[in-house]
């Protein structure tokens with residue numbers, strides 16, 4: 001049986017830079033980089049996926065993969 005890997009995927013083309021996901025993250029894992037894009041610090045992320053639920057534009061998705 002394979003192991004399931006769950007991770008966050010960000011689609012730059014869909015992102016409207018509203019930064020609602022940053023406000024809702026309890027871990028401060030999301031931020032804004034110098035270019036004004038969403039930044040993500042994987043070591044802080046506890047995979048609660050509140051950010052994906054808060055994104056109204058479908059830019060943040062939870063991806064599950066069998067490895």
Ligand code: SF4
Nearest residue numbers: 015016018019021055
């Ligand atoms: S909530 Fe969605 S659209 Fe808004 S900044 Fe985050 S990823 Fe982009």
Ligand code: SF4
Nearest residue numbers: 025045046048049051
């Ligand atoms: S999954 Fe949770 S901890 Fe990780 S970036 Fe999203 S809101 Fe923050």
